[in-house]
Amino acid sequence: MTTPRFTPLSQSLPASVPFVGPETQERAMRHAFKARLGANENMFGPSPRALEAMALAARDVWMYGDPENHDLRVGLAAHHGVAPENIVVGEGIDGLLGYLVRLVIGPGDAVVTSDGAYPTFNFHVAGFGGALHKVPYRDDFEDPDALLARAHAVDAKLIYLSNPDNPMGSQLSAVAIEQMIESLPDGCLLILDEAYIDLAPEGSAPKIAPDDPRVIRFRTFSKGYALAGLRVGYAIAAPELAQAFNKVRNHFGMGRIAQAGALAALADQDWLGAVKAKVVTAREDFAEVARENGLKALPSATNFICIDCGQDGEFARKVLTALANLGVFVRMPGTAPMDRCIRVSLGDADALAIFKDALPRALTAARA
Template sequence: MSNDFLTPLARELPASVPFVGPEAQERARGAAFTARLGANESAFGPSPKAIAAMQHAATEAWQYADPEAHELKHALAEFHNVSPDHIMIGEGIDGLLANLVRLTITEGDHAVTSLGAYPTFNYHVVGFGGTLATVPYQDDREDITALWEKARQTPRTKLMYLSNPDNPMGTAHSAKVIEAAIKDIPAGVLLVLDEAYADTHRDLPQIDANTPNVIRMRTFSKAYGLAGARVGYGLSAPEVIAAFNKVRNHFGMSRVGMAGALAALQDQSYLKQTVAQIDESKARIAEIARAHALICLPSHTNFVAIDCGRDEAFAIRVMNELLERGIFVRKPAVAPQSRAIRVSCGPEDAMDAFEKAFEATMAKLA
């Protein structure tokens, strides 16, 4: 079939997606997973108050959501002690990234990121005709010095992407390091600081909301337990935030999702409880790894990277054996991080299932 209707750029793009979802894998294997521990979701679930709010909002689902997200935006502004014009709400961080790249990147422009970092950013950059410039990780952390230098050396660099805490390794830089780096952002470059895991990180930087060359990305998909609701938001200077209105889908948000996010934000005691459960789960995963003479990387997120102790090929075997045993996990894609598997935190029954499957896997691969 002819694809002449596609743009030249679209014709050249690879027919690929950043992730293969667990549902697709379940269909391929002909069975559901026993434990879903690969997508960094919160298996502890959302606040009961958020569930109740979404149930009520479902009765109003015949109405479009408020395109200004007025109530949630003002609640977030109060929470962060900023004005509402510092905040843009969107369909998760992924949706916000798509709009940001659309606003800033055209053919011939570059974006700088870490090799092996969160792939959706790359997906959008390439999809809008941009070119990626990458630097390797250093000691399983994104190398800020190398990223900044790459941006200076690369012509027409518009964006730098830094995830802190990091996905897929779970590592993080201190607030002091991030604050110092922000003072040295290369001229003409906007730093995309992805803080999806901010709620599980105890050393967040203090950044003036009026800083014009930084946009921070936050989400309700992780510790708040609302991945399926698709609610994220950006924090930046008003002139950066206002630009989103030129391209965003004004009716892209769901009334149900926004109601859930608002109730979740207002239930900080439940968030605190969830973070404590995440900490307990991280400790449990570390114990399981140690039982097989393996170590975990220090995690500032709601998942743990287990160093499988060998090379990528062995880590793939571990992951596939776990998948065969009904445990959905993922792994980093680029060496040397690809020697690890990534396991999301979860409640006790999920950890029990993971422990049993991991023990059988390591026994088989010994």
Template sequence: MAGPELAAIIANLPATVPFVGPEVIERKTGIKFRARLGANESPFGPSPKVIAAIAGAASDVWTYGDSENYELKEALARHLGTPMETITIGEGIDGLLGLTCRLYLEPGDRIVTSLGAYPTFNYHVAAQGAECVTVPYDKNDRESLSGLLDSVLGVKPKIVYLANPDNPMGTWWDASEITRFVEAVPEDTLIILDEAYGETAPAGTLPPITLMRPNLLRYRTFSKAYGLAGMRVGYAIGAPRTIAGFDRIRNHFGVTKLSQIAATAALADQDYLARTIAAIAAGRDEIISRTKTLGLKPIPSATNFVAIDCGADDTYATMLLNGMQAHGIFIRKPAAPGLNRCIRMSVGTPKDIALACDVLEDIIKTENR
């Protein structure tokens, strides 16, 4: 006998992984990456004060972390200017997206998202037996607010997902446009507004924190600009009643003690964050400038990465990606039609960017010879 039966939804799931990690690629190919520019991490790292806080607390890890993440939540509430009960903290945005799907989705439910938007969200949707309805990006490589809204009004989905700024394209909408979208979505559809890249966006991109509706959850993270991807700390902001739902199913002791300490210390060092954001902006400009010189069309970005239109099709962009990988440069590319002409390069250190662009230049020159 084969053992106990999996739940029907689970048995029907494909054994997919939303992102194949760089270490997995290294083990498969046997090639060690020389530059790690594929996961939108911050090579500028966390603040030295965060590093000191982690090292200083290393001997305290025999206790469980605070199940309410109180100190971090209090610090976030003060920093954002919103009551503590409008915040929940979880194991990265990925963890919170999983919980959100479990809170709201039942088999047969539908969600609306952009074609090529965050695959980890779709992974969690599938695990609930729900279905994704996708909307193409607009001709400026933005998530289409009008397209998403039309789909929401037609499909009447349980959830609509929108990232601002967007990943994988790096594009963004002004706060006023986002607010208009939020106000137009019927209240029985939950809006997941993923603001993972909010810190690196121009002023005026994030709607005010006071934009609260029962059907709106905004997701932010310490993984990107704060340089703490490996610590897994994300948070969601929303109306207290909506936020309270997470307490019904979350893993109450799930955020590690050091993660809480690190995130709290990171939040306290806004000077360091400001310097990181400046370094990211400079790196973004450098990637744009170098790739333009190569005849490619980098897309303006509000994030810590740049999507680069390689001027041809999926096959060409995939060839460039594979070539870079073979030379030890870890980048990614979108797979979805409409976006798959692009590769995506995270902002690395100046040295990493130079190395990656040199390799890209060699591949293109060899190709055109």
């Protein structure tokens, strides 16, 4: 008998990972990236007040963080006009998605998502034995009608939708989301991943009553607040659902520095506003680089843009590889026809200059 005796489910899981990190690529290439534009990180950086709070918290790092994340939950509740009981904080949206799938999905339970949407969510569904059903994007947008129709057909317990969308940057209107919620099948929970909403135009977020049991919203400090390396995400949900996370979560999983940094970042909404303005400008600047090279940038409500490389996935993949060889880290959608694009995170002036220099050379290499 081999030791340990893994469960049949864990034995069946692939050892592959949702994302290979840029550091892994750097180690394989034996050179560092000059511009890190692949993970939709926010190069404009976090609030100085968050940095100060983290430095202060570091003096107390010998102590565990509060397992209830009390102060951060109270701050988030005030920010969103909900109760602290509506908020659950965790190790990034990734960590929270894992807990949610665990709470709801057992072997064979149906889950619906879009083909090409967030791989880490799919990783969690597979990890708990769920049956994942994928519907196509429609014109580079996630398709609420198709998601709903499939959810009705397969009796889905969960639907996953990111809005604004990753990897395409497209955005459904608040009204479209609100209508989608009204059309959910009985007993189906909508997972609304709003990781990028802090960088979207004002008025993008749908109105959802905080005790509505049909939807759970996910937010993060990794994008707008530029704290990806802290790993702080949160969900807003009806109290019964938010409290259910306590049955399974890693109660001491949020460190002291993470909680303090996130709370200070939240308090500096002026900084977030300034970052958003920089992102809007960078969106135009990076799109202009695409146009200069005869390519089209898709509209985006996020801190990244998809650039249509004008051919198929094989060609876009060549462009991506050529960019990597030139020291520029980008990613791309994994599914046709969206994989005609590369996905470029919006960086600062230095990153823009590097990208502007590299893109025409990468296109030449890909066409060779």
